Amino acid sequence: MKRRNLVKTAAYGTAAAATASLTACAQGSDPAVDGASDSELPRIDWQMATSWPAALDVILGGAQTFADRVSAMSGGRFTISPRSAGEIAPPLEVLNVVSQGAVPCGHTASYYYIGKSPVMGFGASLPFGLTPQQQNAWLYDGGGLAKLQEFYAGQFNVIQFPAGNTGAQMGGWFRREISSISDLAGLKMRIPGLGGQVMSQLGVTVQTLPGGEIFQALQTGAIDAAEWVGPYDDEKLGLNRVAQYYYYPGWWEPGSTLEVQINLDEWNKLPEVYQAIVKTAAFEANLEMLSRYETRNNAALQRLVEGGVELREYSAEILTAAQEVTFDLYDEFAASDADFKAIYDDWRGFRDRIYAWNQLNQSAFERFVYNNPKPSST
Numbered sequence: 270m271k272r273r274n275l276v277k278t279a280a281y282g283t284a285a286a287a288t289a290s291l292t293a294c295a296q297g298s299d300p301a302v303d304g305a306s307d308s309e310l311p312r313i314d315w316q317m318a319t320s321w322p323a324a325l326d327v328i329l330g331g332a333q334t335f336a337d338r339v340s341a342m343s344g345g346r347f348t349i350s351p352r353s354a355g356e357i358a359p360p361l362e363v364l365n366v367v368s369q370g371a372v373p374c375g376h377t378a379s380y381y382y383i384g385k386s387p388v389m390g391f392g393a394s395l396p397f398g399l400t401p402q403q404q405n406a407w408l409y410d411g412g413g414l415a416k417l418q419e420f421y422a423g424q425f426n427v428i429q430f431p432a433g434n435t436g437a438q439m440g441g442w443f444r445r446e447i448s449s450i451s452d453l454a455g456l457k458m459r460i461p462g463l464g465g466q467v468m469s470q471l472g473v474t475v476q477t478l479p480g481g482e483i484f485q486a487l488q489t490g491a492i493d494a495a496e497w498v499g500p501y502d503d504e505k506l507g508l509n510r511v512a513q514y515y516y517y518p519g520w521w522e523p524g525s526t527l528e529v530q531i532n533l534d535e536w537n538k539l540p541e542v543y544q545a546i547v548k549t550a551a552f553e554a555n556l557e558m559l560s561r562y563e564t565r566n567n568a569a570l571q572r573l574v575e576g577g578v579e580l581r582e583y584s585a586e587i588l589t590a591a592q593e594v595t596f597d598l599y600d601e602f603a604a605s606d607a608d609f610k611a612i613y614d615d616w617r618g619f620r621d622r623i624y625a626w627n628q629l630n631q632s633a634f635e636r637f638v639y640n641n642p643k644p645s646s647t
Contacts, residue, residue, distance in 0.1 A: 310346050310540060317351040318358035318366055320377040322481040325502050327565070328527065329353060331433035331558040332376035335529055338550035347543050351376060360479035364530060368425040373535040376432060378527050380462030381477070385424070387602045387609050390463045391616060392417050392429065394525040396595045398616075401434045401524035401559050403623050408526070411619045416612050426533045430551035433527035433558035436566065438519030439503065440583055441496030442487065442512035447581075450590055459483055459495035463598065464521025470594045471587075480506065487511040496521075500569035501562060509578050516581050520591060527558070 317336065321329040332351035340348050354360035363375035364382050379392035391413065399407060407413040408431055421427045441460065447453060454472040465475040476492055480502075486492045488511040495512070496519060497503050509515070529551050536544070574580060599617075603610040 310343070310542070313347045313539075313543070315347075315349045315373045315535075316357055317349050318356075318363045318372045318375040318377075319351055320354050320360040320363050320375075320381065320479065322360075322479075323353040324505050325480065326505075327501065327558060327561050328433065328435070328498070330561075331527060331554045332529075334557050335376070335432050335550045335554040338553050339546055342546045342549065343543060347539075347546065349374065354479060354481060360481070361477070364425065364427065367530045367532050368427050370426075370532050370534060372532075374529060374531045376527065376529055378461075378525065379429070380525075383462055383466075386420075387463065387606060388417075388420055388612060391612055392431075392526060392528055393462065394522040395599075395616075396464050396467055396521040397523070397592050399524055399620060399623070400627075401436055401526075403620075403627070404434070404524045404526055405431070405555070406623060407616065407619050412615065413612075413619075416615065420608060420612070421530075422533055427530050428533050428536050429528045429530045430548060431526045432529040432551040432554040434555055434562075435498050435502075435522070435525045435527070436559055436562045437499075437524060438496065438522040439499045440516035440519045441494055442503065442508045443494040443514040443516060443581075444487070444512050445493070446514055447494075447516065447587070448584055449586055453587070456494055457492045459486060459492050460521065462521065463595075464496075466598060467521065467591055467594050470598070471590060484508060484511060498525075499562060499566045500573055501565040504569045504573060509573050509576060513577070513579055514581050515573065515578050516583055518583065520583070520588060526555070529554075 317332060319329060319332050321332070323329060329351065336349040336351050357372060358366040358375070360377075361381050363372075363377035364379075364385075366372045367375045379389045380394065382389045394404070398404075408417075414431070418428055421429055441458070445452075447456070450471060453468070455474060456472070457474045457476065458468060459476050459478045460468055460473075461477045465477065469475045476486075478486055478492075478495075480497060483492075483495045483497060484506050487495055487508065495508065497506060497508065499519075503509070503515075529547070531547070539547070599613060603613050
C-alpha cells in the first residue's frame with residue numbers, strides 16, 4: 270500500500286469508529302467499551318517529548334490536556350506522559366526523535382524545523398498569514414491538514430494533529446527602541462521560523478533558542494531582542510526584567526498552531542477507536558489552549574505595563590518592508606521547492622478568500638465596536 274493511502278486510511282479511520290468514540294465521550298461512557306470489548310483493546314503507555322519548559326503551564330498544559338483526554342476516553346487503557354523540554358529529548362529535537370521512533374509522540378511547533386523544509390512553516394504560522402480562526406478553518410475544512418499529513422508521512426514517517434494555538438503573538442522584547450529599518454542592522458534577536466528568515470534579510474542577526482534559554486541570553490547581552498509568545502508566557506519567563514520595550518504586532522505569528530506528532534508506525538498499530546480518541550483529544554487541546562491565552566493575556570499585559578514596560582508599535586516602515594520581504598521569500602521557495610509550491614498555492618488562495626470574507630463582515634463589526642465602546646453604566 271502506498272504511504273499516502275496508508276496515511277489517509279489511518280488518519281481518518283472509519284466513520285463508525287469515530288462516531289462510536291465521540292458518542293461515548295458525549296454520553297460520559299467509556300468509548301473503549303462502545304468501540305470494542307474491553308478485553309480486545311490493548312493497554313498502551315507512551316512517553317511524549319515536548320519543546321516546552323515546565324514553567325509554561327498553558328503550553329505544556331496543552332500537551333497534558335491532550336494526554337488527560339486520551340486516558341479518560343480510553344478508560345485508562347491508553348496513557349500518555351508528557352515530559353518537559355530536555356527530559357527525554359532536547360526541545361528542538363522533538364520531530365527528530367519521533368521520526369526515528371525513539372519516542373512514540375511529541376508536542377512541538379513545526380516551524381522549529383524549517384531547516385528541513387520551508388513547508389514546516391504552514392503547520393504553525395506563516396508571517397503575514399492566518400489568524401487562529403482562519404488557521405483552524407484552513408487546517409480542518411480547507412484541506413490544509415490533509416496536505417500536511419501527506420507531506421509529514423513521506424518526509425518524516427510522522428502523522429500530526431493541531432493540538433494548541435497561542436493566538437496572535439506579540440512582536441518581541443527589545444533592549445532599545447526600534448523605529449526604522451536602519452535600527453535593525455546588526456541587532457541580535459532570538460526569533461525562529463520563517464519570521465527569522467525575514468528578519469535576517471532586514472539586517473538582523475537571527476538566533477534560534479529554546480524558551481528556557483531566552484532570559485539568560487537577554488540578561489547577559491548575548492542577544493539584544495527576543496520574541497517568545499505573548500504577555501502571559503513572557504511574564505512567566507521574566508523577559509520584562511531584562512528588556513524594557515515590548516513591541517506589537519507579532520506579524521510573523523498571527524496565530525501559531527502547536528501540534529501532536531506521532532510516529533507513523535506507532536500510529537498504524539493503534540486500534541481505530543484509539544485513533545479516533547487521539548483526534549478528538551487533539552481537537553480539544555487545540556481549542557482549550559487558545560481559549561486560555563485569550564482570557565489571560567490582557568490581564569498579564571496590564572501587569573507588565575503597570576510594572577514599567579513600554580509598549581511600542583512597529584512602524585509602518587518596518588511592517589511594509591517585512592511584508593515585501595515575506596512574499597518575495599515565498600515566491601523564491603515556490604520557484605525552487607515543488608512541495609512548498611503545491612501547498613502554498615492552495616494556502617495563498619484560501620488566505621485571499623478568507624481575508625475578503627473577514628474584512629467584509631467580522632472586521633467591519635470589530636472596527637465599529639472598538640471605536641464606539643458602549644459607555645459604562647454608573
